[in-house]
Amino acid sequence: MKSPVTEIKQEATRLGFDVCRVASVATSPHYAEFLDWLKSGAHGEMLWLAKNPERRRDPRELMPDCRSLILTGTNYFQQDLPQRGRVATYALGRDYHDRIGSALKQLSLWIEQQYGGHQRPFVDSSAVMEKPWAMRAGLGWQGKNTMLIHRRLGNWLSLGGLLTSLDLEPDPPETDHCGSCSRCLQACPTQAITAPYQLDARRCLAYLSIEHPGPIPLEYRRPMGDRLFGCEDCLSVCPWNRWAQATRDAHFQALPRPDLREMLAWDDSQFRQHYRGTPIFRLKHSRWLRNICVVLGNVGGPDDLPALNQAGDSSDPLIREHALWAISEIRQRQM
Template structure:
């Protein structure tokens, strides 16, 4: 039985939400309406219509629910948007010059943020419901909710030219979560766009994934290619990936608003020592068991060992380190054709022609699954 709704003065209710959110470790909180993002639907529709979502079919399948939050829960009257800072303690761009090391996106260097934030959201939602008698639902990037437009509408920041949320206080480093509620809450004013004439995020992209300001083509984005894309990395993007093996922070890290950013206060989001700059050699040695053990509790575990090692092999091919050749060669016999194919490419970048040809002749006749990789590797760059 739903407890009776208790009228609470709006000012006191807002104070309660902010105090509880701060206690739980959230860094910012704001409120908007479910119908506050009318312009987001057409933008998303154009993105999907152009095929820029790549193989992320779920975006097309949930298009209407994403565009209209009320379709997800018609009874919702307010959306409480919460943000948690996950800022790194050093500039992640510096790691890109260390080609014997792997660059893992800042957000994935420790615990899965979904798990960290969802538990805190549930706690806050339960306290809010107990105080007001209103119904609540919580979401953390696990349902068709457009968190970034809702956060911008609530005033937590604005969507920059790279389409990600930017905050004047926290720069680019905010995880978002939402509490939908039947309560009628006073809303906050949306944040205005402070990008001005700056193009830093557009110009730094290694794969030119931004067709225009405020537009992204996921099919060219290294984060998509290393996380969502299940097949071989398209050849045209391999060299540009450098040592980025899981995600890419370039467009986030270069934003001038990061001068106001600060390192995260949440220990579970701070980089683990072994994931801050892991050696490519160590990652190339991971079998499925070792991969699962190393990345237990990490968002990286979701993509599986084969896709992960595929990307590590691309980084190995870009490393100019012939010391990695024995590990690369061993992966030519890996059970996964995805891994074997990436190993062929890495071999073609690291081995001399005589060594490459010897291994090619020994392997092509035995491995139809990756024969195309051997043929492509023989073509001039």
């Protein structure tokens, strides 16, 4: 007879997860480092991380009868379509929270029917420290770029899972395979990886282009280059990506994006219509146009000036100021 863990992993594969591993509940690994990180202010304006930090101390803070954690990884790797402005690979298609969230609900229901207990799904937004837990469950290791790396899938997997009241046989933890490599530290355009395994979000272009609410600080606008949404230079250079295969999940397939000039003229409802159901939607119209202006400032030419001039008349001060910056950058390049 197969063990419950073997059967759960088979069901997870059937539901589309690429990897699935189990850990026994305990205090969260690296919780002390997480508190140090908060103390240093490296979380920037992600105030939700600093609110009730003790919720991350132990999964039993979220579910008192939790006995085990089931961790899942979903491959999202693919190449972007050739167009101006780079979008992080995880955000090229439809939102992974929807896809993974609904597969986790199905897995939870299946486990309840087969083995009883109760389960609580998590994906990204909950207070589960997903990377350290995924390492504890043997799904991969946390690399010097701070990402969870899987031996076969590399950096390109979204994490999620279930807290469960079932006492499941744990998998052995994974060990660190970074060795003497430090490519990610060298590749970071803003030195946001301040030391191996340490990331200062305030310097990170993924943070600045997605989470940061206000103007992009001037010192980071040129380094942002053509990154429209997110950054993954420290992921792309990792040698452990060499066996990565493109995802076959239609949900993640890259959606076409109109050219930057066209999107710069969009109003709020056009933005919503185009990006509803994708990770870009939560950026909202104003910050999307802010990012387009920065990218045009870095890679645009004289043909982009009329669209930028129009954005420079916007009633939104965030868009207006970034458009004026972009115009001045393009003009300087023409001189």
